[in-house]
Amino acid sequence: MTRQPPVRAEYQRDLAPLNDLPLAVELPLTTRLWSQAWLRKLVILAILMLAWEVAARWQGNDLLLPSFLQTAAAFWDGLVTGELPAKVAISLGTLLKGYLLGVVLALALSALAVSTQFGRDLLGTLTSMFNPLPAIALLPLALLWFGLGENSLVFVLVHSVLWPMALNTYSGFLGVSDTLRMAGRNYGLKGLRYVGLILIPAALPAIVSGLKIGWAFAWRTLIAAELVFGASSGKGGLGWYIFQNRNELYTDRVFAGLAAVIIIGLLVEGLVFATLERLTVKKWGMQR
Numbered sequence: 031m032t033r034q035p036p037v038r039a040e041y042q043r044d045l046a047p048l049n050d051l052p053l054a055v056e057l058p059l060t061t062r063l064w065s066q067a068w069l070r071k072l073v074i075l076a077i078l079m080l081a082w083e084v085a086a087r088w089q090g091n092d093l094l095l096p097s098f099l100q101t102a103a104a105f106w107d108g109l110v111t112g113e114l115p116a117k118v119a120i121s122l123g124t125l126l127k128g129y130l131l132g133v134v135l136a137l138a139l140s141a142l143a144v145s146t147q148f149g150r151d152l153l154g155t156l157t158s159m160f161n162p163l164p165a166i167a168l169l170p171l172a173l174l175w176f177g178l179g180e181n182s183l184v185f186v187l188v189h190s191v192l193w194p195m196a197l198n199t200y201s202g203f204l205g206v207s208d209t210l211r212m213a214g215r216n217y218g219l220k221g222l223r224y225v226g227l228i229l230i231p232a233a234l235p236a237i238v239s240g241l242k243i244g245w246a247f248a249w250r251t252l253i254a255a256e257l258v259f260g261a262s263s264g265k266g267g268l269g270w271y272i273f274q275n276r277n278e279l280y281t282d283r284v285f286a287g288l289a290a291v292i293i294i295g296l297l298v299e300g301l302v303f304a305t306l307e308r309l310t311v312k313k314w315g316m317q318r
Contacts, residue, residue, distance in 0.1 A: 096282040104282035105289055114271070114290060121252060121267030122294075124180055128187025129248050133241065135188065136195035141225045143196075144203040153200060157193050165190035165251045169258060183255055190251040191244040198243065202236025203229050235311045242303050246295070253291055 063069055079098050086097035096104075108114030139156075142149030165186045172182035206229055214228035230237065256269025266273075268287055275283035 093279060093281055096285055100282045101285040101289060104280070105286040108283065108286055108290075114286070117267045117271040117287075118290060118294065119267075121256065121269070124183050124267065125187065125248055125252050127180075128184040128252075129191055129245065131184065132188040132191025132244060132248070133195055136192050136199060136240070136244070137230075139192070139196045140199035140203060141222070141229075143200050144225065144229060145221070153196060157197055160189065161193040161197070163189075165247070166254050166258075169255050183252065186251055186255050187248050190247040194247060195240040195244040198236050198240025199233065202233025202240075205236065206232040238303065238307055238311060241306075242299070245298060245303075249291070249295060249298075 083098040086092075086095045086100075089095050092100065105114070139149070139153055143153040144150075168186050168189055169182065172185040176182040176185060203225075210228055210232050214224050219227055252267070253269040253272075256266040257273045268291055272284050272287040275281075275287065
């Protein structure tokens with residue numbers, strides 16, 4: 031004889047309405063403000079500036095460590111006189127040429143690598159050889175080959191951008207799902223159309239990451255190269271500005287030049303790349 035489970039009688043329980051409760055609880059003002067990322071970053075910057083000012087006053091030697099206020103005054107003076115914007119314009123003009131050329135070459139090399147076995151072997155061999163090589167180490171050869179001109183700087187910038195960008199892009203291509211690959215093949219896409227319409231959109235998070243890494247490498251390589259290149263040619267951008275003021279013992283202007291390098295890096299990261307990610311990979315749900 032099998033036992034049947036007891037049958038419980040159904041019942042309905044009336045709940046009290048929630049009319050008296052607010053639909054949403056307003057958070058305190060401090061909590062709402064602290065949830066803003068820009069405000070948290072400003073607080074961090076303010077703490078760093080305060081620590082800088084305290085350390086400079088405690089050290090008591092303007093030649094070795096000028097205070098934050100002295101550096102800010104030198105930075106403002108460079109803006110008013112137009113010297114600092116002119117140096118920034120020279121550096122950014124050179125940077126864009128080398129950066130864009132490096133990105134184009136990296137995309138072409140990655141497309142070749144994902145399409146042919148020879149391209150994969152070529153990319154693997156070249157990146158193993160040249161990726162560990164510091165770009166600034168090629169500056170003497172660049173000066174010998176291209177002379178004292180902008181082409182030497184563009185050469186080392188291409189080297190600094192090409193290899194990390196190519197590696198990131200190729201890794202992104204390899205991560206594209208087989209479903210998307212087969213969909214592209216079913217539509218008859220081949221060659222550059224297959225790379226441009228299937229692989230690049232699917233690998234866009236890795237490509238954007240490569241763009242950011244390439245930018246960081248190119249920016250710091252340019253400043254380092256200008257320290258040598260500017261001293262050799264008698265002109266240059268921010269790197270030459272820093273080098274020249276260091277020779278003349280204007281330490282506050284040296285820090286002002288370094289501050290300009292940092293500010294430009296923050297603006298490019300926070301405006302250009304953040305906007306690019308927001309309009310593409312984040313909007314399309316490919317990245318959080």
